[in-house]
Amino acid sequence: MVDAVGRQQRKKQLTRLALVDAAVRLFTERGYERTTVADIAEAADVSARTFFLHFPTKEDVLLADTAGRLDRGVDVIAGRDPASTPAEVLAETIDVMITDAWAGDLHTGLAALRARLVIDTPAVQAHLLQNGFAAQTRIATALHEAYRDRIDEVTAAAIVGALMGAVAAAAVTALRRGDPPDGVRAAMRRAAAIAMRAVDNDL
Amino acid sequence: MVDAVGRQQRKKQLTRLALVDAAVRLFTERGYERTTVADIAEAADVSARTFFLHFPTKEDVLLADTAGRLDRGVDVIAGRDPASTPAEVLAETIDVMITDAWAGDLHTGLAALRARLVIDTPAVQAHLLQNGFAAQTRIATALHEAYRDRIDEVTAAAIVGALMGAVAAAAVTALRRGDPPDGVRAAMRRAAAIAMRAVDNDL
DNA sequence: TGCTTTACTGCAGTGAATGAAGTAGTGCAT
């Protein structure tokens, strides 16, 4: 047994990586709008059609690394200490996700690129917001499932929405202002703390 | 002088109305994706090119009536009683906007259609989220300007983000659950109340 | 009556995304 996964899977991951790599490079060089999917595919030396076998849309190549992050957030809630309160669990969840967001992809430079593109490319902003909203929905569902007797569906959505909304808005504002990465993260944590006050009171 | 506005302006508004009308009807009949811009223009008896003179994108026809709503929210903050606290002003702002959302377009059926499309059409959801985010940014800026000495830029963004995030998430959750319009509005108000607890503490 | 402005048209083109049919490398069974 040479490898856990076969040659086929490995090659697939290689072309996927090549696509992400080419996309990051080209987006950085010429900007998002002035880079076509055909360009990316060409640079990765695959057909244009292949791009869409790996990513459903052009924007999704920017989210290549975020799949697992959400799961980790959900896991925090699912694997909670039964004695802990919703407020404690939520605080830890948001903390894990904020930390993860900056730790995950220092290699690829994806996070930095995303940050820049979110600010000045409407299409990207729209898609990322949608993605975040979907993530938020999953977290809210997990919270509701975890405390089924104490937190109803809509309340869970409201609480998680407040948290994520505050963090997202603070992050974009800090980014737009030109804050350095550390400053942005600090803004996110502060926003989370503010929003958590809505929860702390009675959960 | 026959009219306050000329014949030209009136005719323009007529084709705009015809476009919105055709869009609402066709979206309702066949769904969003299965309706092309060409279809809408045809039904409104104008050229396809004309559609884009009135609306920048296909999704924007769904936002035909929301332009003024945001201004009204901003106005509440701008025209505040100087003696009132940020918490009071914010509470009134969100209340005005929630109320407006229902009063504005009961006639056109736009609100109901939007509600349905946001839930099951990803493209629409992305665009509306982006629109809401932009609105939120304007409110946050207005709040910061109004209390320049007490609330910094990022804090304003966090507070408003928490409010809007909570309300939006609650609305979608209630809609998805199949709540009637009244139930949805109640969910939004409850979400706003929850998020306001983050503000009430020290503003 | 002329001159400018503006709502609208027609057309040609870009680029994202999808569908269908086909090729080639890979893994696996006998």
Added chain:
DNA sequence: ATGCACTACTTCATTCACTGCAGTAAAGCA
């Protein structure tokens, strides 16, 4: 090893949102 199924990928064609440009005709105005 040979045949077979699977899968990543390609190629071609098509749809559709959206843009730029060159026009027409009506509207407003001198």
